[in-house]
Amino acid sequence: MTLPPSRSAAPENGLSHVRGPQDAPLKHATIPQLLAEAVAAHGSNDALIFRESGDRLSYVEFAKTVDRIAAGLLSLGVKKGDRVGIWSPNRLEWVLTQFATARIGSILVNINPAYRLSELEYALNKVGCSVLVAASKFKSSDYKGMLRELMPDLAEGKPSPRFPDLNHVVMMEADPGPGMIPFADLAGLATPELLAQLEDVTLTPEEPINIQFTSGTTGQPKGATLSHLNIVNNGSFVTDRINLTAQDRMVIPVPLYHCFGMVMGVLGAVSKGATMIFPGEAFDPAQTLDAVATERATALYGVPTMFVAMLQELDTAHRDLSSLRTGIMAGALCPIEVMKRVNKDMNMKEVTICYGMTETSPVSFQSFTDDPTEKRCETVGRIHPHLEVRIVDGHGKTVPIGEKGEIWTKGYSVMSGYWGDQPATERAVLDGWMQTGDLGVLDEEGFCTIVGRVKDMIIRGGENIYPREIEEFLIRHPKVRDVQVFGIPDERFGEEVCAWVVARNGEDLTPEALRDHCKGQIAHFKIPRHFRIVADLPMTVTGKPQKFVMRDQMVEILANDSGASA
Structure with a gap:
C-alpha cells in the first residue's frame, strides 16, 4: 500500500529552515x-x-x-x-x-x-x-x-x-x-x-550516470554530474506529488536533454509505469494540444511560456481536454494569471508548481494537488522528501521566517560536482549545501515563494528591488501577455528598472499606458523607467527568459538613442 505523501515541513524556531518528510524511504535503485x-x-x-x-x-x-x-x-x-x-x-x-x-x-x-x-x-x-x-x-x-x-x-x-x-x-x-x-x-x-x-x-545507485550542462549564461557551461540515486528518487518524488499511477498518460513536450524532460518526465513516468507521450521533436502548441485530445492524456508538463502559447491556441481552436487532470508547470517563474487559466481552461485543476535546478536533480519544492488555490498560484509549494533547505543572508546566516534570502539546499539530490572542475564545485557546494543563487521567502507553513535571482536583484539608489514583484503586478494588466523586468546601469542611481512587455494578440499597448497603470499602485522607485513593447522575449530552448540578452540589447538601444539625439 502506498502511503499518502507527508506534508509536515514547517520551519524551525521561527527561522527559514525546513526539512522534508522522511516517511517515504529513498529508493536504493539504479x-x-x-x-x-x-x-x-x-x-x-x-x-x-x-x-x-x-x-x-x-x-x-x-x-x-x-x-x-x-x-x-x-x-x-x-x-x-x-x-x-x-x-x-x-x-x-x-x-x-x-x-x-x-x-x-x-x-x-x-x-x-x-x-x-x-x-x-x-x-x-x-x-x-x-x-x-x-x-x-x-x-x-x-x-x-x-x-x-x-x-x-x-x-x-x-x-x-x-x-x-x-x-x-x-x-x-x-x-x-x-x-x-x-x-x-x-x-x-x-x-x-x-x-x-x-x-x-x-x-x-551512488555511481554517476548523467552529465547535464548548465545554461552558461556567464562563462562556459559546467557539467553537473548526477547519480542514479539523484535522479531516480527525484523523478519518483515529483510524480508522487501529482498522484501519478500506471493508469495515467503523460504528454511531455519539454526537451529531453533537460532535467524536466529526462528526470521529471521519463524517469518519473517509469517509476509509476505510466505512459509517456511525445507530441513532436520540439514544442508546438497545436501539436501538443492535439496529442492531449487524441491520446486522452491525463497529465501535461510545460514551462509557463508553453502554457501561454497553448492558451492562445485554445482561443483560436477548441480541443476536448476533459481527460486532463494534473501536470507540472516549472522551469521559470509562473505568472499567477496564467496558472489560473490553466486550472480553468485546460481542466488541469491538480496542476502543481515545481522549483529546483539541474544541480539538485532538479526539484526541491513542489505543490501538492490539493493545496489551496492561492498557495499553488503564489508559491512553489513545500519541500520535497529527504531534503533540507535554508534561506540565508549574505553571510550564510539563516534569516527569520518571511525574510528574503538565498536558497541553500542539502540532501540526496545535490550533484556530486561539476565534471572536471573542482574549484567551481567548491564555490557552489559548501559543506553539502548547494548555494542556488535563487532568492526565496518561506512562510510559517513551509511554503516557498521565489522572488528572483541573487544576480537579478536591482539596487536602485540604495533600494533593493525584486523583479518578480513587478512582473506579477504587470502581468495582471488585461492587455499584457508576458513581461520580464531587469536592471540596467545608470550613472545617477547605479541601476534603473527596465521592463520588456509582450501584448496580448490584437491589443494595442504603449509604455505610457503601462506607466499610468503603475502610478499609485506600486512604489515610485519600482515603476520601470524604461518600457519596451516587443513581439517576443528571448528564451532558452527550455523556455527560460534570457534577461542577460534583454539587458545587453536594451543598453545598446538606449546608447544608440542618446547618440542619435545628441
Whole structure:
C-alpha cells in the first residue's frame, strides 16, 4: 500500500529552515532496476508514444529494445564509466540511449540541441565523450554537416585530433555515410554473447550516470554530474506529488536533454509505469494540444511560456481536454494569471508548481494537488522528501521566517560536482549545501515563494528591488501577455528598472499606458523607467527568459538613442 505523501515541513524556531518528510524511504535503485520494476508490474502498458514518428512501445518492448542497443554499445567498446554524448531533439532514440547507457553504466552526456560548432566541441572535450549519438538535423541545424566540418577525417575512419577521446559517431538515419554508424545498426550488433554480458554489469545507485550542462549564461557551461540515486528518487518524488499511477498518460513536450524532460518526465513516468507521450521533436502548441485530445492524456508538463502559447491556441481552436487532470508547470517563474487559466481552461485543476535546478536533480519544492488555490498560484509549494533547505543572508546566516534570502539546499539530490572542475564545485557546494543563487521567502507553513535571482536583484539608489514583484503586478494588466523586468546601469542611481512587455494578440499597448497603470499602485522607485513593447522575449530552448540578452540589447538601444539625439 502506498502511503499518502507527508506534508509536515514547517520551519524551525521561527527561522527559514525546513526539512522534508522522511516517511517515504529513498529508493536504493539504479535506472535499469527502475525499468525492470516497471516491466514486471506493468509490462503490457504503453510506455512510449512518439506521435511524429509513429513509434509506440509497451514496457516489455521498450526494455527488450534497450538491451539490444546496450549490447550494441558494448560491441563498440563502450565500458562502464565511459561518456556517451547525445545531441538530438525529442526522439525515440534519445530515450533508448538514456536507458541503454544506464544499462551498462556508461555516463549519458546531454547536449543542447541548439548548440553550434564551438559549443559542441567544448562539451565533447570537457567530459571526454568516447561516443556521440546524434540526429542528422533539427530545424535549421544540420548536425551531420556540422560534424563533417568539425571532423573532416571522419569519412576516412581516422581519429580527429580535435576530439582525442571520440571513437565513434552514431547517427539517427539509415545511411549517414562513411565513418558514421546508423543508430538502427546498434541493435543488429547485439549478439547473444553481448546480451549475456549485460547481466554481468554491476551498478550501484551512488555511481554517476548523467552529465547535464548548465545554461552558461556567464562563462562556459559546467557539467553537473548526477547519480542514479539523484535522479531516480527525484523523478519518483515529483510524480508522487501529482498522484501519478500506471493508469495515467503523460504528454511531455519539454526537451529531453533537460532535467524536466529526462528526470521529471521519463524517469518519473517509469517509476509509476505510466505512459509517456511525445507530441513532436520540439514544442508546438497545436501539436501538443492535439496529442492531449487524441491520446486522452491525463497529465501535461510545460514551462509557463508553453502554457501561454497553448492558451492562445485554445482561443483560436477548441480541443476536448476533459481527460486532463494534473501536470507540472516549472522551469521559470509562473505568472499567477496564467496558472489560473490553466486550472480553468485546460481542466488541469491538480496542476502543481515545481522549483529546483539541474544541480539538485532538479526539484526541491513542489505543490501538492490539493493545496489551496492561492498557495499553488503564489508559491512553489513545500519541500520535497529527504531534503533540507535554508534561506540565508549574505553571510550564510539563516534569516527569520518571511525574510528574503538565498536558497541553500542539502540532501540526496545535490550533484556530486561539476565534471572536471573542482574549484567551481567548491564555490557552489559548501559543506553539502548547494548555494542556488535563487532568492526565496518561506512562510510559517513551509511554503516557498521565489522572488528572483541573487544576480537579478536591482539596487536602485540604495533600494533593493525584486523583479518578480513587478512582473506579477504587470502581468495582471488585461492587455499584457508576458513581461520580464531587469536592471540596467545608470550613472545617477547605479541601476534603473527596465521592463520588456509582450501584448496580448490584437491589443494595442504603449509604455505610457503601462506607466499610468503603475502610478499609485506600486512604489515610485519600482515603476520601470524604461518600457519596451516587443513581439517576443528571448528564451532558452527550455523556455527560460534570457534577461542577460534583454539587458545587453536594451543598453545598446538606449546608447544608440542618446547618440542619435545628441
